[in-house]
Amino acid sequence: MAKDMFLFWGSGSPPCWRVMIALEEKNLQGYQHKLLSFEKGEHKSNEVLDINPRGQLPAFRHGPNAINESVAACMYLEDQFKSQGNPLIPSDPAEKALAYQRSIEALTVHQKMVDIVTYNRRVPEAERHEAAVKRDKEGLGSEFGVWEGYLHKTGPYIAGKNFSMADVVFFPTLALAFRIGMKQEKFPKLSSYHNFLKERPSIKATWPQHWLQNPPTFDPLKDV
Amino acid sequence: MAKDMFLFWGSGSPPCWRVMIALEEKNLQGYQHKLLSFEKGEHKSNEVLDINPRGQLPAFRHGPNAINESVAACMYLEDQFKSQGNPLIPSDPAEKALAYQRSIEALTVHQKMVDIVTYNRRVPEAERHEAAVKRDKEGLGSEFGVWEGYLHKTGPYIAGKNFSMADVVFFPTLALAFRIGMKQEKFPKLSSYHNFLKERPSIKATWPQHWLQNPPTFDPLKDV
Incomplete structure (x- = not known):
């Protein structure tokens, strides 16, 4: 069934991971894929550029149709x-509203994390300011605080009582944040949610291999 | 039908405008709404915070269900x-893939524009760098160049031969860019697309009133 799908991915990249979780949830195992190395610049190779002219991962196609934005790919698959696998957008209007809302809102917290992690790569040395990084970290901490609040109000999943697209989008960002230094004890609800979802088959099956094998090599979020 | 919907909006705000276009396209006229002023800080008022704790516009609800992220609201409505009004996500898989892809991808160009427009508001004076603004403007110009290329390849709509969610998301950003100084002659395909879509009933019906009445008061994109 999924033989006509192809995914270029990088290990531990939340956008790639989202697509892999969605594929599992929709029972689309058996898709073709190739793990690439960001460090070696393989995401800029011609085979990726053929699918994704931006040279970013994921680069995904279903038959001839490329869908490279991870949330777009997940929504397309759903x-x-x-009617296959698990529904990721609930049919109940209240649950549906929240699932869409949180799915898109999760891009905000993801972007705030990316801005911190890529700061030195994005900003020339002469333009860097410690105060800016400090502000960004405070902003990310507040943002995760908002999500901690969501779990207080709803839960156990990020958009209520069922696993949904919102978890597919949000979870990989949270898992990476904890991996690269954010303290679980500062966010007890998010920590329980993280430990709970870690055991979900779709997430277990797609957990970044190198995370299992190696400790993190950097911790830019240690003071978030 | 749409009497159980309520929208707080700001005039000329692309995220608000997206939701208004989607409501028109889905034949959901007759929704309740209230125009607020960003200048007066009305988006931080309690009536907005009740629906959208982030104090941002749009703040939208369908019955008791709030959906404030504009793309989430549009996808929820679709x-x-x-089966009501115009389909915004095509049923053909190739068109569907492209509609989802461009809808989410449009958030990138929107964010690049917002980063420039809000630079002085976001960045304390001591941390501002002309080089950073210049780089951001070049980045936005390249990004709109990518979209110019999309219209060369597909068109006449932004995701191919039919109006779709991708136009709902992208068009308001483009229209604002032209309004605040981006030169139409630098992007001939985008300019034709803009002039073509301006006449679409859903867009005509929701065109920002103050744009019709007043010339722009600032042009931060004049050198993009």
Whole structure:
């Protein structure tokens, strides 16, 4: 069934991981894929550029149709395989509203994390300011605080009582944040959620291999 | 039908405008709404915070269900009213893939524009660098160049031969960019697309009133 799908991915990249979780949830195992190395610049290779002219991962296609934005790919898979595997967009209007809301809102927290992790790569040395990084870290901490609050109000999943697209989008960002230094004890609800979802088959099956094998090599979020 | 919907909005705000276009396209006229002033800080008022704790516009609810992220609200409306009005997500898999892809990808160009427009508000004076603003403007110009290329390859709509969610998300950003100084002659395909879509009933009906009445008061994108 999924033989006509192809995914270029990088290990531990939340956008790639989202697509892999969605594929598992929709029972689309057996897709073709190739693990690439960001460090070696393989995401800029011609085979990736053929699918994703931006040279970013994931680069995903279903048959001839490329869908490289991870949330777009997940929504496409849900729409195209609605009755297969687990529903990721609930049919109840209240749950549906929250699932869409949190799915898109999760891009905000993800971007705030990326801004911190990529700061030195993005900003020339002469323009760097410690105060800016400090502000960004405070901003990320507040943002994760908002999500901690969501779990207080709803839970156990990030958009209520069922696993949904919102978890597919949000979880990989949270897992990476904890991996690169954010303290679990500062966010007890998010920590329980993280430990709970770690055991979900779709997430277990796609957990970044190198995270199991190696300790993190950097911790930019240690003071978030 | 749409009497159980309520929208707080700001005039000329692309995220608000997206939701208004989607409501028109789905034949959901007659929704309740209130125009607020960003200048007066009305987006931070209690009536908004009740729906959107982030104090941002749009703040939208359908019955008791709040959906404040504009793309989430548009996708919710399409999903919930699939067979009503115009379809915004095509059923053909190739068109569907492209509609999802461009819808999410449009958030990138929007964010690049916002980063420039809000630079002085976001960045304390001591941390501002002309080189950073210049780089951001070049980045936005390249990004709109990518979209110019999309219209060369597909068109006449931004995700191919039919109006879709991708236009709902992208068009308001483009229209604002032209409004605040980006030169139409630098992007001929985008300019034609803009002039073509301006006449679409959903867009005409929701065109920012103050744009019709007043010339722009600032042009931060004049050198993009």
